[in-house]
Amino acid sequence: MQNLTIVEIARKLKVSTATVSRALNGSSQVKEATRKKIIDFARDTGYSINSVASNLRSNKSKIVGLIVPKISMNFHSEVITIIQNELYKFGYNIIILQSNDSHELEQHAVDTLSSLRVAAVIAAATLHTTDFSHFDIFLKKEIPVIFYDRIPDYPFGGIHISGDDFQGGYGATKHLLDVGCKNILHISGPLECYLYKYRSKGYKAALENHGITFRKENMYCHELTHENAWNTLVKAFNQDPTIDGIFTANDTSAIAALEFCKSKNIDVPKQVKIIGYSNDKRTSIASPSLSTVEQFPAEFGKRCVELLMQQLSHEESGTAVGVKTDNYVIPVSVIRRMST
Amino acid sequence: MQNLTIVEIARKLKVSTATVSRALNGSSQVKEATRKKIIDFARDTGYSINSVASNLRSNKSKIVGLIVPKISMNFHSEVITIIQNELYKFGYNIIILQSNDSHELEQHAVDTLSSLRVAAVIAAATLHTTDFSHFDIFLKKEIPVIFYDRIPDYPFGGIHISGDDFQGGYGATKHLLDVGCKNILHISGPLECYLYKYRSKGYKAALENHGITFRKENMYCHELTHENAWNTLVKAFNQDPTIDGIFTANDTSAIAALEFCKSKNIDVPKQVKIIGYSNDKRTSIASPSLSTVEQFPAEFGKRCVELLMQQLSHEESGTAVGVKTDNYVIPVSVIRRMST
DNA sequence: ATGAAAGCGCTAACAG
């Protein structure tokens, strides 16, 4: 079946395409009778506007591009769900591209979104992105960009929304200290990544504030897979069996730590206490349930959309003065469970 | 910054737009020197093709629309990840819309994708979708449609990819019987939904094949939230404390069952054995770890893309003879863990 | 309140 166009509607109804377009877009300057005639005809014939043509002509679209490492990551999938549902309220849709934490794919995603002429971009960079200049293309075109979670750690355009990673790291470590730990192992991700950098800074600050000297043998940095964490644990406990607390910068590693302790008959929380990061769904299921740091993904999502719509509406009203640059921090909260 | 167009490139380089277009699209009939000149210029000036214009003119796009209940559902997020990564190999991108299991939103998603003129559609319907006629619009326009997981339970166009829900239900129940259960409770989702209908059929068939009469008091159907499952468990165990096996049609309910048993000091697996469905990440973390049915989401994703590309390439070569209709079934596999 | 006409940026005959 061929797609019906407004030209055909216009011909059938003996009006001009301009009128059809107006009626369909709810312009106030169409006679009620004419409007009804057009709307009814469109409905009955199953007319569906060609957004591609519309977007080309008007040079705007209602599509927001998302770049995320992997949508199957619990935190991101929750953020995205919220983003989409919030954006829906404003008639926007999202197109999602995954970088799989590969710089090359991220670059490609940027190119794709740029070609697609999306209205705005929301991105969580790869673990290894330290240079964000490939995002410049959006800023140059005055396309709003919002980075969340994996944000640039240096002055860069766009809006940055991060969790309070320093406070998260500080709070998690302080919690372990408060419940009696003296020798805390920290398993961190790569320090180039904003998240891990500040979580570990929080870890160090908490130690210092409690009169404990940071020892670099107690901190390991690598991609936070289950396997990596396990290997680190083997090494760390071999070197120093007196470790009595573990703070991991994600929950997968905390789960690995829990399983490691079980396998070595180390009692959790008696001998070793564990706290993770992100409040992954699995942490509350584990036994003992794992303490962790709640990041409030819904807040991230809402904040992203709120700030985006702010910019987009400014733009529409011509009030735009280039792309806004700003930083927002979402508070975190330590969740105490049975592992501490 | 204004977007550079091929018209401007053509003018600067003193060639025609056609030549620019050809060079940029890798046409073989452009002199090497000309091509290089154009490609270089485009790269240096940061030209980015306007896909919107290109799509409009050529009446095709490299975007596949996805409609899913919720991307934060473990199974779906895994399927989507695979779909996107597979599609990437063919230069396609995806635009994702969530129905939140609402019929109204699903309808809206269909409208949106239709307007966007996507190349194809991949959909997992809402829990309550029994009438799929709103998807007709794609079939009429000869846009390939692939339903997965939540597929129509009656002859309907497009390709249907489902897990082997009957065998899954059968296998799970048989497994409980094999390990000694005599009185098995089945917590199912709404039977209008393909998935649950066939899982429960499998449950019944397994009972019968083992000489056990199905009793309708042992089967409850409702949306499978943690809370609903909990309420059902309270009711069921009040009525019949001799239940010694529980087969839930999703993992959230299995987790609820496990927690329920713990709260009532019912030993799992000694007094009651539990098996869920989907191999959610949480099931292997639970303690005792939960048996479940693996659905191989990666297979779903790969199959979707494989079949899609088949159709899309047919279409391209003009071999299309309407939209293909077919059914594919992905095998499942019972995973035995400590809960049984 | 409506119509005529121009054109968004690109592709694809067709011609040379």
Next chain:
DNA sequence: CTGTTAGCGCTTTCAT
């Protein structure tokens, strides 16, 4: 191998 030309379907002045 390259250029000319005609739109894709829609929105948007500018008239009337």
